[in-house]
Amino acid sequence: MAGRPLNGLTEGLRASAPLRLDLAGGWTDVPPFSTVEGGAVVNVAIRLSATAQWVPGGQGIRLLSRDLREELHGVRLDQLDQSGKLRLLRAALRVTPVNPPFSLETDCEAPPGSGLGSSGAVDVALARVLTSANGTDASPKELAELARKAEAEVAGVAGGKQDQYAAAFGGFHLFEFQDPEVSVRPLQLDADFASALARQTVLCYTGQSRISGNTITRVMTAYNDGVRAVTGALLELKDLAHAMADALGAADLERVAVLLSRNWRCQQELDPGMQTDLMKQLEAAAAAAGALGGKAAGAGAGGSMFFVMPDDPAPLIEAAKTLGMTVMPVEWSREGIRSC
Numbered sequence: 001m002a003g004r005p006l007n008g009l010t011e012g013l014r015a016s017a018p019l020r021l022d023l024a025g026g027w028t029d030v031p032p033f034s035t036v037e038g039g040a041v042v043n044v045a046i047r048l049s050a051t052a053q054w055v056p057g058g059q060g061i062r063l064l065s066r067d068l069r070e071e072l073h074g075v076r077l078d079q080l081d082q083s084g085k086l087r088l089l090r091a092a093l094r095v096t097p098v099n100p101p102f103s104l105e106t107d108c109e110a111p112p113g114s115g116l117g118s119s120g121a122v123d124v125a126l127a128r129v130l131t132s133a134n135g136t137d138a139s140p141k142e143l144a145e146l147a148r149k150a151e152a153e154v155a156g157v158a159g160g161k162q163d164q165y166a167a168a169f170g171g172f173h174l175f176e177f178q179d180p181e182v183s184v185r186p187l188q189l190d191a192d193f194a195s196a197l198a199r200q201t202v203l204c205y206t207g208q209s210r211i212s213g214n215t216i217t218r219v220m221t222a223y224n225d226g227v228r229a230v231t232g233a234l235l236e237l238k239d240l241a242h243a244m245a246d247a248l249g250a251a252d253l254e255r256v257a258v259l260l261s262r263n264w265r266c267q268q269e270l271d272p273g274m275q276t277d278l279m280k281q282l283e284a285a286a287a288a289a290g291a292l293g294g295k296a297a298g299a300g301a302g303g304s305m306f307f308v309m310p311d312d313p314a315p316l317i318e319a320a321k322t323l324g325m326t327v328m329p330v331e332w333s334r335e336g337i338r339s340c
Helices: 087-095 118-133 140-154 162-169 191-199 212-224 228-249 253-270 277-288 314-322
Strands: 013-024 039-056 061-065 070-075 102-108 172-178 181-186 201-205 293-296 304-308 326-328
Touching (some): 013 118, 013 162, 013 228, 039 118, 039 162, 039 228, 061 087, 087 102, 118 162, 162 181, 172 228, 191 201, 191 253, 228 253, 253 304, 277 314
Antiparallel strands (some): 013 039, 061 070, 172 181, 201 304, 201 326, 293 304
């Protein structure tokens, strides 16, 4: 991208991108598995968001992450390497440079390491404001690819593409990955079923953030080394994504819940550190409250978990709060990246 702000632009630009719940198939969007075998993920955007704001003026480049409480002043374009603080903002500017002076800020409604795809959503929001500052009207797919390039190739964060695509497109989707191609299939759900699924889903942040890149590196190293259990689990996860798409289309709540639990068992086969002690406690509380099924959000090994309840979610909400966990709202977001 050319580093030229839009001529005459004196006002700031702001964009918002939704986070996501990965319902099935997560991990299969990560290379080398997604390159060799091809991956499939079903996810849904939720109404927790990440935002980015670009404002021209000031002195040089000012970078700020409000949720991480990190800030840098007086940064030059030739200093935007991947080291030090605010690496996502630095990486975004290396992929989509804009001439200074300006201020670039991000914020996120979910805790760091929540497993809800927050860094991917931040990257997509950054891609939107920076391409707009350059006078470019990029498509959702282009923004997802710019965001992925910034995070994986420049910032060096291990992972796949599902977070960026969920943030860019919004809604329920089946994404299929055969690197470098991505197929985007929107899923049409019965409106009453979609409402019931949101109402009966309980999303809990355990209070333990995790560095998913470390877990991802271990898993994909095992896949490269031909560890049979890991390869088998990844292949089953890919199949579960297609089964989940069918269950959602059939408005089959119990089937959706069963598939969530099967997905979680496959995740645990990938790495011995996938399930923490706190997650075990939450799962036990969910079972006692009558949950139909559930799983970790994102890579696992901490972060958040979510469960589908048969009717009233109140017993699990109370149990989670007793364990000291944060219960977050569950509302679906039909809209992906947007200017605001």
